[in-house]
Amino acid sequence: MKFETYPDREFLMLGLANVIAGQLADFLRREGRASLSVPGGTTPGPIFDTLSGVDLDWSRVAVFLNDERWVGEDSPRSNTRLLRERLLRGKAAGAALVPLYAPAETPEERLAELEECLRPHLPISVLLLGMGADMHTASLFPGADKLAEALAPDAPLLMPMRAEAAGEPRITLTAPVLKGAMNIHILITGAEKRAALERALTLPPEEAPVRALLDNATVHWAE
Numbered sequence: 001m002k003f004e005t006y007p008d009r010e011f012l013m014l015g016l017a018n019v020i021a022g023q024l025a026d027f028l029r030r031e032g033r034a035s036l037s038v039p040g041g042t043t044p045g046p047i048f049d050t051l052s053g054v055d056l057d058w059s060r061v062a063v064f065l066n067d068e069r070w071v072g073e074d075s076p077r078s079n080t081r082l083l084r085e086r087l088l089r090g091k092a093a094g095a096a097l098v099p100l101y102a103p104a105e106t107p108e109e110r111l112a113e114l115e116e117c118l119r120p121h122l123p124i125s126v127l128l129l130g131m132g133a134d135m136h137t138a139s140l141f142p143g144a145d146k147l148a149e150a151l152a153p154d155a156p157l158l159m160p161m162r163a164e165a166a167g168e169p170r171i172t173l174t175a176p177v178l179k180g181a182m183n184i185h186i187l188i189t190g191a192e193k194r195a196a197l198e199r200a201l202t203l204p205p206e207e208a209p210v211r212a213l214l215d216n217a218t219v220h221w222a223e
């Protein structure tokens with residue numbers, strides 16, 4: 001694991017957005033297309049704001065979430081809504097959004113078709129992950145009903161996930177898909193998440209799911 005400390009959150013968000021933009025540009029030059037997977041939640045908005053203004057051929061970039069809460073875009077809890085409002089606009093408006101939600105009561109009902117939409121865009125060129133203070137990443141929560149299956153090397157691409165701390169049912173990319181990314185960045189802010197990350201380094205992924213991604217990741221942190 002590499003650990004990068006930034007003087008403050010503004011430096012962090014700008015610096016990491018530039019790293020991600022540079023890696024996407026490299027992929028576009030070398031391979032003609034790229035994929036970017038990003039977290040939802042409260043932390044990554046400023047990175048999305050910067051990325052949405054970056055001059056890239058976004059029409060050749062597929063963008064998808066790490067995970068989604070099983071709610072429609074009319075809900076303020078929708079990670080897809082955050083993506084549309086903060087990332088898929090301006091210069092990035094032409095990027096292709098690969099959906100992780102489709103209207104239905106449960107994720108199980110739409111799982112197969114969402115997985116087929118995702119498959120052509122793997123492996124992920126650039127993966128940005130968040131982390132909760134409980135050491136969850138994507139929707140791999142400690143104590144979640146299907147955590148062991150989602151951590152297994154033969155896990156499917158996507159899995160539904162339910163956990164007490166998660167609120168609504170979730171859908172998440174699984175550990176092998178996340179680990180297969182060509183570049184892995186983890187964004188954390190504040191003392192509480194830094195302490196959680198240090199604790200995760202001492203625990204197995206079954207107790208601290210973010211641990212499954214740390215070996216090949218660069219963690220980006222500011223107070």
Ligand SMILES: O=C1O[C@H](COP(=O)(O)O)[C@@H](O)[C@H](O)[C@H]1O
Binds near residue numbers: 038041044066
């Ligand atoms: O619920 C979620 O939480 C994590 C962390 O979110 P934050 O609000 O603490 O930044 C996020 O990475 C994940 O994508 C999201 O669904």
